[in-house]
Amino acid sequence: MWSWYYKKKRMATGVNMKAFKWIILTTVSILACGVRCVTCGNASDHHADKNCDLSFEKTDVSVKTWELNLLASGYQLRTNLGYYKLYTTSLKWGQAWKKCEADGTHLLIINSETEAQAVREIVSSYPSQYAYIIGFHDYFLEGYYVSIHGMRLEDEGYSKWGSGQPDNWKGSEHCGAMRKDGSLADVHCTYSMWFICEHEI
Structure with missing residues (x-):
């Protein structure tokens, strides 16, 4: 044919x-x-x-x-996880997001208990600090928390909230933070806080 x-x-x-x-x-x-x-x-x-x-x-x-x-700019390597940097200068959530992006990294997104433990070890050197800005928010819908990549925290692999959190205090807490014990909290986006950037391996 x-x-x-x-x-x-x-x-x-x-x-x-x-x-x-x-x-x-x-x-x-x-x-x-x-x-x-x-x-x-x-x-x-x-x-x-x-x-x-x-x-x-x-x-x-x-x-x-x-x-x-x-590594030269202060990031720490955690085997099988990634590179992390705790910034000990205080910025607002949006400014912190921008700073991480400028590094070629992003605000921390915790994906497992193992990663939470690694970050707890990093921040343990600063016991006076209570919480740190990380990469999640509920800007789009009150109470619906997503990472900066647009995924629900449950889908990212870690959603361990601190006691009484999230509480949306005064109806205006829409940005994410990690307490020094590794638990999550919502904070005012206009608060200036230390923050954590990461780059996965």
Whole structure:
């Protein structure tokens, strides 16, 4: 059936369909080589692969440099979790969010009890501080708390509230904080507080 179809097409258009199919297959192979960085079997493709390997090496170096920059700027690495920094300057919630973004990180989102414990250890050096701004809020709907990534706290993996929390004190607490014991609390978004940034591994 297909041979009849190609013969008919060739007669109708004067196009050599075998040559046409070869061009299509070659083009697809070249595209695959470029995208997947596979060795396609000739000298020019080998050169492309070498360039691809070099690109990967440069990317790897770039990532390592970026990680070193985080450590140099005061971030702490917690194995299998990520990089964390406790800022000991007080900012409002929105300003703290912006500062973390400027670092290439984001306000802390606690995803597990293990992570909560790691952060408790970080803040334990400052026993006089009661709470820290982290990355959740109920701006969109009162009582419906979501992370800065738009996910419900339960879906993020951690929603352990402190005693009596959230209480929306005076009807105006819409931003998130973590108490020094690792429990969550709602706070006024205009309060200036210490805050925690993170970057997951």
